Amino acid sequence: MPAGGADVRRWETCGQAWIGVLRHVWAAGEAGMEETGPIIEGPPALFEIASLSWEDPILLEHGDRARLVRRAQERTRRTVRGRYWPRLHDVQGHDQIRWVVDLLRARPWTTSAWISLTIPGEPAEGLPCLTALSFRIRGYRLIMTAMFRAQNVHRGYLAYIPLREVEVGVAEELGLPPGPLRVFVDVPHVHVSDAERVASVLAAVPEPNAA
Numbered sequence: 001m002p003a004g005g006a007d008v009r010r011w012e013t014c015g016q017a018w019i020g021v022l023r024h025v026w027a028a029g030e031a032g033m034e035e036t037g038p039i040i041e042g043p044p045a046l047f048e049i050a051s052l053s054w055e056d057p058i059l060l061e062h063g064d065r066a067r068l069v070r071r072a073q074e075r076t077r078r079t080v081r082g083r084y085w086p087r088l089h090d091v092q093g094h095d096q097i098r099w100v101v102d103l104l105r106a107r108p109w110t111t112s113a114w115i116s117l118t119i120p121g122e123p124a125e126g127l128p129c130l131t132a133l134s135f136r137i138r139g140y141r142l143i144m145t146a147m148f149r150a151q152n153v154h155r156g157y158l159a160y161i162p163l164r165e166v167e168v169g170v171a172e173e174l175g176l177p178p179g180p181l182r183v184f185v186d187v188p189h190v191h192v193s194d195a196e197r198v199a200s201v202l203a204a205v206p207e208p209n210a211a
Contacts, residue, residue, distance in 0.1 A: 015058025052164040141179035142171040150187035
């Protein structure tokens with residue numbers, strides 16, 4: 001259930017966050033367009049998720065179960081690195097995650113542990129939706145923020161759980177517990193072609209504190 005504070009919405013689980021962001025777009029969205037077709041475009045969203053799991057009951061009941069099972073199975077294989085692995089570990093010969101770990105180990109107070117997943121001059125068609133990650137140590141915990149230029153939030157959870165794994169990996173390198181995953185999406189949206197499915201999910205999950 002979301003709590004107040006500094007315009008950051010907070011949820012305990014990934015499933016709760018998914019429903020909350022879907023409802024945010026559904027309630028405040030307007031007609032828009034992107035490369036793949038018409039969308040419902042919502043205002044920017046900033047939120048935190050405390051707990052993320054492939055076994056999340058809301059996701060298993062209302063999400064894409066086949067994709068969830070496949071992604072969870074893939075994560076058990078060491079050879080599967082994920083779609084963002086090259087941009088995190090081998091951008092123009094640089095391992096950005098190793099750089100973050102070394103920087104935070106040397107200067108745990110820093111606000112400079114920030115990495116970009118974009119490459120100057122790359123074609124717009126190849127620009128990733130996830131554009132940057134920032135890491136900081138506060139309250140003896142590692143906090144990671146993931147920044148998306150845009151995201152189809154109908155299946156956003158398929159990105160959030162792997163990102164939690166990145167955060168946990170950095171935290172373990174530093175010998176710290178991970179804090180909540182913070183996410184900023186500049187253009188959260190759903191495809192018009194998915195609108196009926198989104199409406200069905202929202203109808204099946206009552207709003208918090210609803211009568």
